[in-house]
Amino acid sequence: MALLEYLVILPIGTYLIFNSLYLFVSAAAGWFGGKDDASTTRLPVRTRRIAVLVPAYKEDKVILDSVQANLQQTYPGDSYDIYVIADSFRPETLQQLSHFRVNVLVVSFEQSTVQKSLTKALELLPQGVYDIVLVSDADNHMAPDFLHRVNLAFDSGWRAVQGHRVAKNTNTSVAVFDAMNEEVNNHLFRKGQRALGFSASLIGSGMAFEPETMKRAMGQIRSVGGYDKELEMLLLTEGIRIAYLNDALIYDEKVQNLEVFEHQRARWIAAQIHFVKLYFGTGIRQLLRGNLHAFNGLVKGFLIPRILYLALLSFGTFLGLVLGLQPVFQFFGLLLAMLIFTLLTSTPGYLWRKISIRDLLTLPVLIFRMIRSLLKVKTASKKFMHTPHGETVVKEN
Secondary structure, eight states, X not given: OOHHHHHHHHHXXXXXXXXXXXXXXXXXXXXXXXXXXXXXXXXXXXXXXXXXXXXXXXXXXXHHHHHHHHTOOSSOGGGEEEEXXXXXXXXXXXXXXXXXXXXXXXXXXXXXXXXXXXXXXXXHSOTTSOSEEEXXXXXXXXXXXXXXXXXXXXHTTOSEEEEEEEESOOOSHHHHHHHHHHHHHHIIIIIIHHHTTSOOOOOSSSEEEOHHHHHHHHTTOOOSSOHHHHHHHHHHHTTOOOEEEEEEEEEEOOOOSHHHHHHHHHHHHHHHHHHHHHHHHHHHHHHHTTOHHHHHXXXXXXXXXXXXXXXXXXXXXXXXXXXXXXXXXXXXXXXXXHHHHHHHHHXXXXXXXXXXXXXXXXXXXXXXXXXXXXXXXXXXXXXXXXXXXXXXXXXXX
16 A cells, blocks of 8 residues: 555544544443432532523423423522523513513523523622522423532532433434433443543533633633533633532433434534634643643544444445455444444443334434534534424324
């Protein structure tokens, strides 16, 4: 093989090996621990005042149910307040919200983003009243003991925590695979990362912070989407580590149809590319200063989205087999086997039991949609692409 071919193939092969090894090591670490939950039998040192911020853009379909669910906390009612940040809500929805024990902050932006809503809410919160600020999506339902568990984590000295987000619904094939993806992320980038000694990855909701810390970080974010990646990096550069509360559950509505799935993934990929461009220099400088946590935050941005990676390795394996290229077949086949093993062992059994033949037939379509989402990345990087919730979809199986 010519030298030029080696110079092209070697970096690509090294990059693919890095992807597989990073995921595999994170998965293996997650099997042996990686959660920071305090015992709920322990009495809290103090009962902190908590502000629950709910950024909501045109979420009229789900907000009332979410508010009712989130008011069922076992945490003392006079120690937490829910703030619905209502962007582009219908007047009748605002009227209905006025009957609940929640605060409604009506906002409007020329270009709406979650980051803008949260930043505005942090500006409007009464100063010095709250000890913890928590973010919950408009469709999220916190488990009754969620705030109690968060408070115990702050008792332990944590200044930033990420709860365990799980699927609220698995009523379609797309929702089942989205739920599996969520739990794989929890295993790899929260449990696995904590077991390796790194900070847990933020996920955009079910996360809590010291108010001033969050306000300071949010004021520096300018992303159209994927603000959680920037927020995580900004915290890590300050030396603030992020805990993972595996037993603090918050239920999230999963994507139910292919069109929404494609739009959502386009937004996620655009956010990942933007993050790497914006924070590459920061990550390298933090490495030189010995801050491995922040550098690891950058490294995660270089990982290929798993569905795309699965498609790439499958294609490489198939191509090597058909063309009779034994080294190519062995290389891609080994990485494919490693990835499949990682995914299988990172997904909880209760989700595997939900898989049907219909779901398996949907998987190739999901992969195709994921590939096609690459065509929408440019649009997603410039324009806010809202993921609708409360879709009415008949259960498939």
